Amino acid sequence: MASYVMKFGGSCVKDGSSVRRSAEIVRDYVERGCRVVAVVSALSGVTDGILEALESAERGREDYVHSFIENLRARHENACMEAMGKKDLRKSVWEMVEREIEEFGKLLSITAYLREVTPRIRDYALSFGERLSTRIFWGSLVDQGVKAEYLTGWDAGIITNDDFGSAKPLGITYQEVRRKLGPLLEKGIVPVVTGFIASTPDGVITTLGRGGSDYTATIIGAALKVDEIILWKDVDGIMTADPKLVPEAKPIPRMSYDEVLELAYFGAKVIHPGALEPASKENIPIRVKNFYNPSIEGTLITGMAESDTVKALTMIRDAAIILASGIGASEAMNANVKLLDLLARIGAQVIMVSQASSQANISIALPREDLKKALKAIKSEFAQDEIKIDYEEGICVIAVIGSGMRGKPGVAAKIFNAVAAEGINIKMIAQGSSELNISFAVKEEDGVKALRAVHKAFGLNVTR
Ligand code: ASP
Ligand code: MG
DSSP states (O other), rough: OOOEEEEEEEGSSSSHHHHHHHHHHHHHHHHHHHHEEEEESSSTHHHHHHHHHHHHTTOOHHHHHHHHHHHHHHHHHHHHHHHOOOOHHHHHHHHHHHHHHHHHHHHHHHHHHHHHHHHHHHHHHHOOOOOOOHHHHHHHHHHOOOOOEETTTTTTTTTOOOOOOOOOOOOOHHHHHHHHHHHHTTTTTTEEESSSSOOOOOEEEEOOOOEEEEEHHHHHHHHHTTTTEEEESSSSSSSSOTTTTTTTTOSSSEEEEHHHHHHHHTTTSOOGGGGGHHHHHHTOOOEEEEETOOTTTOEOOOOOOOOOOEEEEEEEEEEEEEEEEOOHHHHHHHHHHHHHHHHHHHHHHOOOEEEEEEESSSEEEEEEEGGHHOOOOOOOOHTTTOEEEEEEEEEEEEEEGGGGGGGOHHHHHHHHHHHHHHOOOOEEEEOOTTTSSSEEEEEEGGGHHHHHHHHHHHHTTSSS
């Protein structure tokens, strides 16, 4: 009997009708004799909405908080209406949802009164997004005749440290999840679990970081050693490039955990980066599938790397380059280390680094929003004759990803040729030490053109 953990987030839980459709998918698997755990995210946009409401509460804006709660109520009431047909069920689910909204309303009012949001309160507030949506999802399954049970992340056994905002599961989580969910599955019941939220051993609510429902799914999948973890989305899988930028982008049939991690590092919002770890540790395949189109295979992510040279491209916009030069050759190494260390200390994100072999200059690409603080810190940390700094804004970084490029010559040349053929100048290039990626920087306005050229040069536009 095949077993699955399935996560529904984003467009799959946008409103009542998408919740119903998602629940139908679960029902179809159950009817085919599969064991399923469903993990559900907040209705799309709700988490962002809660964060905004908290900011207003911090500024004492009680009026805003009030209208936010009213909107939340209306949206979830509509969702209940659309997700369930049976009147009695709908009524009792709505009563449960409404009680939660009342609790949440009180929390926000108190926060607006105190004008203070601590990380602990933030996580408590964020937990309502998933608590509301998951109840409705559960109701929709029951409405369709599926035996199901609603559980919060902590009910399901996910116990974390108290690193609010990005909590990590404790070791006992895995046996707890087995203890809590195993018996339900034995009885043919579908556990319907809130994604993203968990609690400390003392029962204080925590969250697993943005996009954390993926993490919930892989933690549960690893604990139960299921056959597959399915992340349902509104696209046919992980794509060779962002289809909005490269219309001929194609779904990638197979990827390795490492490749996906690399993509996530370069800003592609494919999966919560932490979510790969539990799955890869237990070697459980993750599949990204389209909930509009469930018969399509999607992307299968496993530990196995294939020989394809290049799998996917991703682009980070709004970057800048700092060029540090004129460092005397002998002190250069030290200065470079000092520079990178400084950037890490001030929390500037380094996207890529490249160093000329003379070691007398170094280029660093970073998000433009980090540029100002970086320049300021460099100015105060280095003596004037120690280092000469130039910078350039309006940069974008393109990362070319694929495990097959490891030890394969000519990949960089192919990239350069493709980009040069478009008459585009490459500002900087670097290969990650993992050899899973080559990244390069071009002017912002050349980005899309370069992206398309490389996409074509590696034949990513051809269906495989
Ligand atoms: N609702 C949370 C978020 O938006 C978790 C998730 O969607 O996976 O970050
Ligand atoms: Mg969300």
